[in-house]
Amino acid sequence: xxxxxxxxxxxxxxxxxxxxxxxxxxxxxxxxxxxxxVDVGHYKGLLCYLTTMTNTDFIIEHVLKELTLSEHKEPVSxxxxxxxxxxxxxxxxxxxTLVDLDKVMDKIVLGNAAIFIDxxxxxxxxxxxxxxxxxxDEPTTQNVVRGPKEGFTESADTNMSxxxxxxxxxxxxxxxFELGYMTHTAVYMTYLDGEVEDxxxxxxxxxxxxxxxDSLFDSARIEEMLHSKGKGIQLFPTVYSxxxxxxxxxxxxxxxxxxIVDGSPFVLVVPALFTDFFKSPEDExxxxxxxxxxxxxxxxxxxxxxxxxxLYIAVTSYHQELVPTILLTxxxxxxxxxxxxxxIEILLMEITFEILREAGTRMPRLVxxxxxxxxxxxxxxxxxxxxxxxxxxxIVVSLTAISGFVAPxxxxxxxxxxxxxxxxxxxxxxxxxxxxxxxxxxxxxxxRIESFGVPYLSLFSRWDKRRVT
Amino acid sequence: xxxxxxNFVDMFAxxxxxxxxxxxxxxxxxxxxxxxLVGIIAFFPACLFIVVYGAMLSSQKDMGLYxxxxxxxxxxxxxxxxxxxxxxxxxxASRNIRDMVELVMSTLLRMTPVPVITTLFVLIVAYATLGGxxxxxxxxxxxxxxxxxxxxxxxxxxxxxxxxxxxxxxxxLSKGIGPVVLSAFQHSIWFPYGEIVVFLVFHxxxxxxxxxxxxxxxxxxxxxxxxSVSDLIQIWTxxxxxxxxxxxxxxxxxxxxxxxxxxxxxxxIIALIIMFGTLLKCAVFLFACTEGLMHIFKGKTGKYNFPLxxxxxxxxxxxxxxxxxxxxxxxxxxxxxxxxxxxxxVPLLTLLLLRxxxxxxxxx
Numbered sequence: 001x002x003x004x005x006x007x008x009x010x011x012x013x014x015x016x017x018x019x020x021x022x023x024x025x026x027x028x029x030x031x032x033x034x035x036x037x038v039d040v041g042h043y044k045g046l047l048c049y050l051t052t053m054t055n056t057d058f059i060i061e062h063v064l065k066e067l068t069l070s071e072h073k074e075p076v077s078x079x080x081x082x083x084x085x086x087x088x089x090x091x092x093x094x095x096x097t098l099v100d101l102d103k104v105m106d107k108i109v110l111g112n113a114a115i116f117i118d119x120x121x122x123x124x125x126x127x128x129x130x131x132x133x134x135x136x137d138e139p140t141t142q143n144v145v146r147g148p149k150e151g152f153t154e155s156a157d158t159n160m161s162x163x164x165x166x167x168x169x170x171x172x173x174x175x176x177f178e179l180g181y182m183t184h185t186a187v188y189m190t191y192l193d194g195e196v197e198d199x200x201x202x203x204x205x206x207x208x209x210x211x212x213x214d215s216l217f218d219s220a221r222i223e224e225m226l227h228s229k230g231k232g233i234q235l236f237p238t239v240y241s242x243x244x245x246x247x248x249x250x251x252x253x254x255x256x257x258x259x260i261v262d263g264s265p266f267v268l269v270v271p272a273l274f275t276d277f278f279k280s281p282e283d284e285x286x287x288x289x290x291x292x293x294x295x296x297x298x299x300x301x302x303x304x305x306x307x308x309x310x311l312y313i314a315v316t317s318y319h320q321e322l323v324p325t326i327l328l329t330x331x332x333x334x335x336x337x338x339x340x341x342x343x344i345e346i347l348l349m350e351i352t353f354e355i356l357r358e359a360g361t362r363m364p365r366l367v368x369x370x371x372x373x374x375x376x377x378x379x380x381x382x383x384x385x386x387x388x389x390x391x392x393x394x395i396v397v398s399l400t401a402i403s404g405f406v407a408p409x410x411x412x413x414x415x416x417x418x419x420x421x422x423x424x425x426x427x428x429x430x431x432x433x434x435x436x437x438x439x440x441x442x443x444x445x446x447x448r449i450e451s452f453g454v455p456y457l458s459l460f461s462r463w464d465k466r467r468v469t
Numbered sequence: 470x471x472x473x474x475x476n477f478v479d480m481f482a483x484x485x486x487x488x489x490x491x492x493x494x495x496x497x498x499x500x501x502x503x504x505x506l507v508g509i510i511a512f513f514p515a516c517l518f519i520v521v522y523g524a525m526l527s528s529q530k531d532m533g534l535y536x537x538x539x540x541x542x543x544x545x546x547x548x549x550x551x552x553x554x555x556x557x558x559x560x561x562a563s564r565n566i567r568d569m570v571e572l573v574m575s576t577l578l579r580m581t582p583v584p585v586i587t588t589l590f591v592l593i594v595a596y597a598t599l600g601g602x603x604x605x606x607x608x609x610x611x612x613x614x615x616x617x618x619x620x621x622x623x624x625x626x627x628x629x630x631x632x633x634x635x636x637x638x639x640x641x642l643s644k645g646i647g648p649v650v651l652s653a654f655q656h657s658i659w660f661p662y663g664e665i666v667v668f669l670v671f672h673x674x675x676x677x678x679x680x681x682x683x684x685x686x687x688x689x690x691x692x693x694x695x696x697s698v699s700d701l702i703q704i705w706t707x708x709x710x711x712x713x714x715x716x717x718x719x720x721x722x723x724x725x726x727x728x729x730x731x732x733x734x735x736x737x738i739i740a741l742i743i744m745f746g747t748l749l750k751c752a753v754f755l756f757a758c759t760e761g762l763m764h765i766f767k768g769k770t771g772k773y774n775f776p777l778x779x780x781x782x783x784x785x786x787x788x789x790x791x792x793x794x795x796x797x798x799x800x801x802x803x804x805x806x807x808x809x810x811x812x813x814x815v816p817l818l819t820l821l822l823l824r825x826x827x828x829x830x831x832x833x
Contacts, residue, residue, distance in 0.1 A: 319577060322734050433578055433586065436741045440593050440748055447607035448600035455603070459610045460478035 012099075013119045016046050019101070023048060026105055038067050038115075041081040046116040053111035054128040062093065063113060063128060078120050085115070085124055094127040110184070133158060139243035139265075141410050144282040151243045156186055156262035162245040163190060163260075167252070171195070174260075177208045185216040190258040197255070200452045204257055204270060219261040219268050226259070226270050235419070235442075237411050238451040240272035247281040271451035277412040278302070298406050305403035305416055306442075309346045310427035310435045312396045316342045318431030334390040343428035345389050349397040350424065352379055354417070357401075476606065477684070480675055483609035484668065484688035485695075487753055489616060490746025491568050492661040493699055494719055494739075502709050503642055505700035506649050511657030512693040518662060519685050521816050522669055527678035528823045534669035535764045541822040548765055550815065555761030557811050558667055559777060562754035563784035564799060566590060569747040570785065571792050576720060576740040587782040590748070595778030597752040598759065599771050602674050605752050612745045619742045620699060623723055626732060627706055632725045637708040638701065659804050662689060663812035670757040716796070755781060 020035055027033045032052040038045045047063065066089035076084070086095065098104050104114045104123050111129030136158065139151030152159045160174055175189040189204060204226070211225055223239045242248050243265055248258050251269040259268040269276075278298045283291035315323055316331060323331070338345065356375045363371060380398075383389050400420065407413040419442060426434035449456035525537055532540065534554065539547030570586055578586065597605060627633050642649070665685055668675060675681050699719060703712050706722040715721045720736040727733050759773040789795040 319737065322737050324731050324733060326730070430581060430585070430589075431578065432737070432741060433573060433581070434589075436744055437589055437593060440745060441596065443611055443745070444593065444597040444600070444604070444608055447611060448597075448604040455476075455607055457611075458476060458479065458607050459614065460476060460482070 013121050014101075014116050014123070016044060016116060016118045019046055019048075019116050022101060023105075038064065040067055040085070040115065040117050042075045043078060043081065043120075044118040046118075047113060048108060048116070049113035049128060050108060050111065054113070054130050055132075058128055058130045059113065063090075063126065066090065067115070078117060082117065082120065082122060082124065090124070090126055096125050098123045098125050131155060136162070142242060142244050142247065142280065142408060144244075144280065144285075147282050147285045148244070148246050150245055152245060152248075152265040152267055154263050154265055156188060156260050159245075159260050159265075159267060160188060160190070163249060163252075163258070166245060166249045167192075172252075175205075179208065179211050179222065179261075180213050180216040183215045183217075186262040187216070187222070188260040188262075190252065190260060192252055192255070195255045196257055200257065200271065200454075203452055204259075208259075216261060217263055219259065219264040219266045222259065222261065223268055226268065234449050235415065235445055236274065236449060236456065237277070237409075237415060238270070238272055238449060238456065240269040240276050240409065241266040241411060242269065242409075243267075244281055247279075250281065250284070251276075271454045273451065273454065274446060274457040277407060277409045280408040298408070301403035301406035302416065305400045305406075306419055306423060307435060307439070308400050308403070309350065309396055309420060310423035310438070311432075312392075313343045313346055313424060314427040314431040314435050317428070322432075331390075331392050334392050337387050338390050339388070342393075343424065345393050346397065346424060349383075349389055349393055350400075350421070353397055353401050476603075477676070477680075479603075479606035479610045480680075481684055481687055482613040483606040483749070483753065484665065484684060485691050486609045486612050486616060486746055486749050487668075488661045488665070488688060488692035489695060490743065490750045491565055492696060493616070493620075493746070494572060494717060494743045495568065502640075502644065502713070503638075503649055504652075504712065505638075505697045505704060506642075507653045507657050508693055508697040508700055510650055511653035511662065512689060514654065515658045515662035515689055515693075516686070518658075518665060518812070519682055519689070521813070521820060522666065522685075523678050523682040525816060525820050525823070526669065526672055526681055528820065529827070531673070531677070533672040533760075534666070535761055537669075537823065538819060541819045541826065551761050551765055554811065555758045555765075557807060558754040558758040558761070559781050560784065560788075560807070561664065562594075562751045562758070563781040563788060564795075564803070565747050565751050565754070566594075566781060566785035567788065567795055569744055571795065572717065572720075572740050572743060575717070576737055583786055587785055588779070590744075591751075591778040591782035592775075594748060594751045594755055594781075595774045597748065598756040598774050598778075602671050602756060605749065605756060606674075608752075609749050612749050615742055616746060617695075619739060620695065623719075623726070623735065623739070624698075624702055626726045626728060626735065627702065627722065630725065630727050632722075633702070633705045634708075635705055637706070638704045656800065656804065659808035659812060660799075661692070663808055665689075666812050666816065667753060667757045670760050716792075751781070 016037070023033065023035055032050050034047075034049055034051050036047045038047045045067070047059075047067070049059065066085070086097065098107070098114075099122060101123075104125060107125045108114055111127065111131070112125045113128045115124040115126070133155035134153045136150050136153055138149045142151075150162060152162060164172060169192070171193045173189075173191055173193050175191075177187040177189065178184045179187045187208060189208065191201065207226055208222070211222070213221060213225075216222065219241060223237075223241060226239050227234065227237070240251065242251075248267050248269060252258055256269050256271065259270070261268075278295055280294075283295055285291075286294075316335070320328055335342070340348065356371065356379070360368070360371055360375075380394055384391050384394055404413050404417055404420070407416065419438075423435060423438045426438045430437075446457045447455070525534075526532075529537060529540060535551045538550045538554070541547065542550055566587060569590065570583060573586060574581075574583070597608060665688075668681065668685070672678075672681070675684060700712075703718045703722045706725055707715065707718060711721070712718050720739060723735040723739050726735045755774065755778055758777055762768075762773045762777070763770070789798055
């Protein structure tokens with residue numbers, strides 16, 4: 001502490017001038033720092049906060065009005081003033097009392113206001129953080145027809161409240177972590193106390209505490225970190241990310257852990273299983289038969305999007321005898337005059353589709369229609385008419401493309417696309433045998449993964465209650 | 470891997486697929502008329518294996534095949550036996566690979582060089598073993614679903630293409646019961662039932678002697694049922710004579726499926742599905758083999774898997790010159806020189822030695 005401060009009996013009294021000086025030496029000339037001289041009761045005081053982390057109305061309404069202690073006409077002592085402020089005037093705001101100036105500054109960065117009293121050793125720190133955030137909208141990636149339409153926003157506070165208002169349960173815990181040594185981003189581990197297995201909690205805590213990242217702007221960064229690093233490569237996502245509070249809450253009921261990152265509308269859930277990526281919250285809001293039907297449909301689409309192009313290549317270039325004769329002649333008639341072999345043809349269209357998709361997601365919204373016209377008309381129709389690709393090829397590629405987007409979780413769908421290319425290559429080299437080997441590899445891969453000790457895919461696990469991991 | 474209790478159902482699925490995988494496609498290897506009876510009859514002597522192996526596991530606490538061998542025969546002879554068993558498992562794995570390759574070659578890929586097919590296959594087998602027995606068991610439960618669905622589909626489709634003719638199974642027992650029983654003892658109880666000896670290695674995961682007895686009994690029952698039904702379907706479609714001389718009877722039966730000229734050539738799909746079963750069986754054998762080597766030579770987990778898998782692949786090509794030789798070797802020589810000694814005689818002797826050397830109550 002600065003020597004300008006008067007020291008007395010081990011406690012240091014803050015002198016306003018020196019506090020100001022120290023603030024300007026630490027914060028420099030940053031424009032959003034407000035250091036305001038105020039009257040605290042009958043004493044001189046100083047109010048410090050960052051204007052970017054709160055809004056002026058809030059400061060005037062809740063902080064400045066109370067500061068003057070207008071109802072106390074007769075002078076009270078400094079101690080009493082501080083006590084009154086703490087217990088009466090700011091009782092509704094989240095507050096704490098600090099002594100160390102460095103800690104006070106850290107708090108100010110997080111959106112707190114500090115009140116110094118001239119010649120008093122303690123500092124009152126109030127939480128005045130009121131940030132403008134996007135209002136609660138409908139989620140953009142997980143749409144439902146029936147069910148709640150709220151989606152998470154970028155503000156962790158909003159997100160936590162979205163979860164809490166669905167869970168009026170004392171057992172719900174939000175455990176706070178700070179990640180990123182440059183950004184100090186708040187990360188909240190959410191779980192139902194007593195429900196989640198301890199070893200999973202411990203592992204997640206260890207991973208969050210042991211992180212060495214410098215910054216964290218989206219939950220995707222820690223998704224990679226939480227992704228269980230077992231033996232060898234893992235191609236399937238083991239972290240679920242959702243934008244819907246109801247989906248996350250149903251995961252919490254299932255004894256999982258949700259992780260909220262401030263600044264990201266995507267809340268993560270660990271451990272995630274293979275089946276989670278095929279669940280949409282809507283399934284549970286419908287008649288059970290329809291829900292099951294659409295879930296089965298999703299699995300089917302997943303398999304379709306994996307193998308259809310590879311199957312087409314294998315069958316047309318190696319195993320023509322497997323195709324029913326009528327269909328074979330029809331395919332052969334269409335492929336007549338096409339200059340490329342089936343594998344090149346498929347790869348050509350698949351890559352074209354990938355480019356279209358990438359362009360479709362990245363481009364400004366105004367030019368959207370252009371892309372769809374070019375994509376659908378020019379590349380689809382014209383390519384067939386020009387004799388570059390066959391009709392059946394366009395059908396195969398579009399079928400796979402649509403099936404690829406059926407998966408309710410986008411990250412899962414995007415991984416499947418990569419496997420598809422692998423399958424295509426395998427099938428072009430050794431036909432159906434390669435396709436089956438590729439499927440076998442994926443099956444082995446799926447069954448090998450364990451996400452925090454929980455098997456990623458275990459068909460019969462629901463009948464096994466005594467599993468110890 | 471940390472030792473953890475395995476999912477009971479997954480383990481059962483593993484044993485069942487293990488029993489079904491190759492025998493379902495090669496049928497019960499018997500040149501007798503009522504081959505479906507062979508499967509049923511073979512079940513009863515096969516239960517002897519459960520008794521012997523169960524007794525072995527319960528004689529000592531917490532000991533698998535390899536540890537028991539060493540305990541019973543002493544350090545040096547025991548280790549020799551462990552090596553023999555490891556080699557035996559590797560050899561059966563390579564035979565299974567060969568079976569699979571023959572199948573793929575005859576149904577799908579006539580031109581692809583065998584080494585390519587084999588190498589790719591064994592690499593995936595090795596990869597499957599790296600995850601440990603639990604991962605293999607979970608894989609098995611996936612495969613089991615596929616195999617059972619396949620069998621049901623074949624049955625239903627055959628029915629719809631009106632290929633199932635029940636009279637084809639007559640005359641019933643035209644040569645008396647003698648050849649049927651003989652065939653059961655000659656082939657069926659050693660393959661597939663006797664091969665269950667490999668599961669003694671995974672005593673911990675299978676739940677000791679008690680779990681082993683229970684699981685294996687269920688697996689034997691289901692396998693016996695499924696194999697007999699599949700044999701019956703084959704006989705109903707092909708007739709007794711054709712079934713007897715067909716090398717891949719199930720495929721020949723499936724080839725008869727024809728629904729409105731659209732659903733045809735189901736045999737290729739079945740051949741591909743059988744690959745999953747073979748993959749699992751090879752993975753189990755290979756894993757048992759690597760456990761044996763680790764027991765003797767120590768070393769890190771995953772050190773032996775890929776070399777051994779490649780070795781099994783190479784064996785599968787080198788072991789016989791052609792398909793006919795491969796089949797005769799499998800049906801006669803292997804049974805008398807390998808299966809009977811290693812599945813019955815050595816375990817029996819081991820059990821005897823264990824009983825003599827360590828009486829009950831003084832297990833050390």
